Amino acid sequence: MTLTEAKFEYLLRLGDNALILGHRLSEWCGHGPILEQDIAITNIALDQVGQARSLLQYAAEVEGKGRSEDDLAYTRDVMQFRNLLLVEQPNEDFAYTIVRQFLFDNFNFLLHQALTQSKDEHLRAIAEKSLKEITYHLRYSSEWMIRLGDGTEESHQKMQTALDDLFIYSGELTSPDEVDQQMHEAGIGPDLDRLKPAYDQKVKDILAEATLQLPEVKYMQSGGKDGRMHTEHLGFILAELQFVQRAYPGMEW
Amino acid sequence: MSNKKNWPLWEVFIRSKNGLSHKHAGSLHAADAEMAIENARDVYTRRNEGVSIWVVESQHITASSPNQSESLFDPANDKVYRHPTFYNLPDEVKHM
Amino acid sequence: MKSCIFAYKHKAILPSASQSFYDNMKEPNQHTFEDQFQARIDAEERIEPKDWMPEKYRKTLIRQISQHAHSEIVGMLPEGNWVTRAPSLRRKVALLAKVQDEAGHGLYLYGAAETLGAERDDLLDELHTGKAKYSSIFNYPTLSWADIGAIGWLVDGAAIMNQVPLCRCSYGPYARAMVRVCKEESFHQRQGYEIMLTLARGSEAQKQMAQDALNRWWWPSLMMFGPSDKDSKHTAQSMAWKIKRFTNDELRQRFVDITAPQAEFLGLTIPDEDLRYNAETGHYEFGAINWDEFWQVVSGDGPCNRQRLKARRKAHEEGAWVRDAAVAYAEKRRQRKAAAAQQQQVA
Numbered sequence A: 001m002t003l004t005e006a007k008f009e010y011l012l013r014l015g016d017n018a019l020i021l022g023h024r025l026s027e028w029c030g031h032g033p034i035l036e037q038d039i040a041i042t043n044i045a046l047d048q049v050g051q052a053r054s055l056l057q058y059a060a061e062v063e064g065k066g067r068s069e070d071d072l073a074y075t076r077d078v079m080q081f082r083n084l085l086l087v088e089q090p091n092e093d094f095a096y097t098i099v100r101q102f103l104f105d106n107f108n109f110l111l112h113q114a115l116t117q118s119k120d121e122h123l124r125a126i127a128e129k130s131l132k133e134i135t136y137h138l139r140y141s142s143e144w145m146i147r148l149g150d151g152t153e154e155s156h157q158k159m160q161t162a163l164d165d166l167f168i169y170s171g172e173l174t175s176p177d178e179v180d181q182q183m184h185e186a187g188i189g190p191d192l193d194r195l196k197p198a199y200d201q202k203v204k205d206i207l208a209e210a211t212l213q214l215p216e217v218k219y220m221q222s223g224g225k226d227g228r229m230h231t232e233h234l235g236f237i238l239a240e241l242q243f244v245q246r247a248y249p250g251m252e253w
Numbered sequence B: 001m002s003n004k005k006n007w008p009l010w011e012v013f014i015r016s017k018n019g020l021s022h023k024h025a026g027s028l029h030a031a032d033a034e035m036a037i038e039n040a041r042d043v044y045t046r047r048n049e050g051v052s053i054w055v056v057e058s059q060h061i062t063a064s065s066p067n068q069s070e071s072l073f074d075p076a077n078d079k080v081y082r083h084p085t086f087y088n089l090p091d092e093v094k095h096m
Numbered sequence C: 001m002k003s004c005i006f007a008y009k010h011k012a013i014l015p016s017a018s019q020s021f022y023d024n025m026k027e028p029n030q031h032t033f034e035d036q037f038q039a040r041i042d043a044e045e046r047i048e049p050k051d052w053m054p055e056k057y058r059k060t061l062i063r064q065i066s067q068h069a070h071s072e073i074v075g076m077l078p079e080g081n082w083v084t085r086a087p088s089l090r091r092k093v094a095l096l097a098k099v100q101d102e103a104g105h106g107l108y109l110y111g112a113a114e115t116l117g118a119e120r121d122d123l124l125d126e127l128h129t130g131k132a133k134y135s136s137i138f139n140y141p142t143l144s145w146a147d148i149g150a151i152g153w154l155v156d157g158a159a160i161m162n163q164v165p166l167c168r169c170s171y172g173p174y175a176r177a178m179v180r181v182c183k184e185e186s187f188h189q190r191q192g193y194e195i196m197l198t199l200a201r202g203s204e205a206q207k208q209m210a211q212d213a214l215n216r217w218w219w220p221s222l223m224m225f226g227p228s229d230k231d232s233k234h235t236a237q238s239m240a241w242k243i244k245r246f247t248n249d250e251l252r253q254r255f256v257d258i259t260a261p262q263a264e265f266l267g268l269t270i271p272d273e274d275l276r277y278n279a280e281t282g283h284y285e286f287g288a289i290n291w292d293e294f295w296q297v298v299s300g301d302g303p304c305n306r307q308r309l310k311a312r313r314k315a316h317e318e319g320a321w322v323r324d325a326a327v328a329y330a331e332k333r334r335q336r337k338a339a340a341a342q343q344q345q346v347a
Helices: A003-026 A035-063 A069-075 A094-115 A121-149 A153-169 A178-185 A192-209 A233-241 A243-247 B033-044 B066-076 C030-042 C055-074 C076-080 C089-114 C120-128 C145-168 C172-200 C204-223 C235-240 C248-266 C291-301 C305-318 C320-346
Strands: B009-015 B023-029 B052-057 C276-278 C283-285
Touching: A003 A035, A003 A069, A003 A094, A003 A178, A003 A233, A003 C089, A035 A069, A035 A094, A035 A121, A035 B023, A035 B033, A035 C089, A069 A243, A069 C089, A094 A121, A094 A153, A094 A192, A121 A153, A121 A192, A121 B033, A121 C320, A153 C320, A233 A243, B009 B033, B023 B033, B023 C089, B023 C172, B033 B052, C055 C076, C055 C089, C055 C120, C055 C235, C055 C305, C076 C089, C076 C145, C076 C305, C089 C120, C089 C172, C120 C305, C145 C172, C145 C204, C145 C248, C172 C204, C172 C248, C204 C248, C204 C291, C248 C283, C291 C305, C305 C320
Parallel strands: none
Antiparallel strands: B009 B023, B009 B052, C276 C283
16 A cells, blocks of 8 residues: 555544544434533534544545545445444444443544644644544543443443443454554554553543443454444445435535 | 432533633533533533633522612612712813 | 522512512512512513512513423424435534534523523423423424525524514523524524525526425414414513513514515525515515414424424433433532541541
């Protein structure tokens, strides 16, 4: 893979993570557990779709084929998406939503912290802006992990169930592949192996405070970011996300 | 079903920029103070309305009562000597 | 500021409910109170939460403010229906921000109702059990992307027309909430009209989509102003109390006058054969509103009444464990802090 190709892949990963998770969170809008949290979750969704726009715009620019952010978001099919499997998992309930968010925010925070040192000026600028938002997301999801984990018997149970289900998707976050490696060598992205200890430590700390058990996982699922595999959920996300553009191709909206 | 333990009501005060005082923005519900701050941030500063937030549980606010307002506030009405316009100075005197 | 905005500690603000109110003062009769109250209103003074007010004024306000709040949060549903299908990322963030604003507006309004001694949870119960009303417009379905444009343009347009005079409502907290709401809503209508404009200038299919949306949303939008003045049972008293500043028919007329040229600019046709400009009066004349349909939808038999209430109930019920857990955790933490402090004292 040339450096440009690898960079395009890398930006797609970042952009798709933000887009798909932002989309998932936007499904909560109007259906939150209380008005105040409806607004809070939507704020995070807005941050993420905003980040997706900057990242996909830049990805399109790097690709150099004259595509736009919307071309990338609305005309690729499942196997061309590069988001982590974690972020495409359904909302299910508030527990799944919070666990998914925390597992992702924890990684996203460390990643963006590192990206503010990137040699790629454009990416660095995006990361600096996003990091402020992500810092807040991590604070929000960490607090809710603790609140619900250590809340009532019922909330504890729901959180543990969600964690048991979702944890298998967390391995992919900090496992580097070729593209990660290439970006690291070019000074564009961080060495994921070096982020892993901090990631694991934070998970441990928050779970302890939330009185939740770290699930024992024999095998972690992966394939989202390198395009080998997705879960069946992504197809339905795209069916909704892309409906208008697919039904009326090539129009201005 | 919920056992009807509602989140308490909080009053939110926002400083719109440094140099100005906090001003009452409205109220919201939150389970605790930290959450009240975050909810206030999400609800009342979505358009850059603030640089600082105060929250206080509504039940902790003591307010003066309107039926005492005459005795509380009217006595200040005739103390005109507290205002600069009470004092007559010739126009020639500047910077006063 | 003479009176304070916080009523919560002093819910018993009404002569009928409060003994302490009469402490140290001679008891004027109810009549005098009401005369004084009306005099304050007539002098354009604002009424604040702890001020004396007729029970009926308080009840009218709680009813109107909570209906307004319910309308905001039920109103999130038809537009929320397209959040996941918005046709571009720019449209997606704009729509999401708009629907989020509506949640905020609901919240401000419930807050205003709470200054009158109502509790948000009780108000929500009334919504969920079908006891409380909300704007009938939100019981219509959003079937195409153009509906999002039409809602922003027409429904928000009508809402703004209703809401701007409420910024001068006699009740302080309601008026203040409305100032905030109106400030924020200014982008909503533009957002909608921009969508309509893009469609109207687009392909044949897009134009058709826009026209179809106008066809379906026009009449329900006119109904948003409520029954005709002669059938409106609340108007006269609300006008006297300056809760309302204009009658339903006055506002409806203003809406038609402003909106008809906007439709023309889009090149779309308002679905009313009787619509014509009267140069003498300077107003548009328009056809008869189907009030049977209005009453049918208001009383629960509109196209989406059941789905809307079901969605609201579901969100509330499924959120119960989250709300309970947050309270339980806050309590646990408070106890732990207290215990730690005590231990420190002992040590």
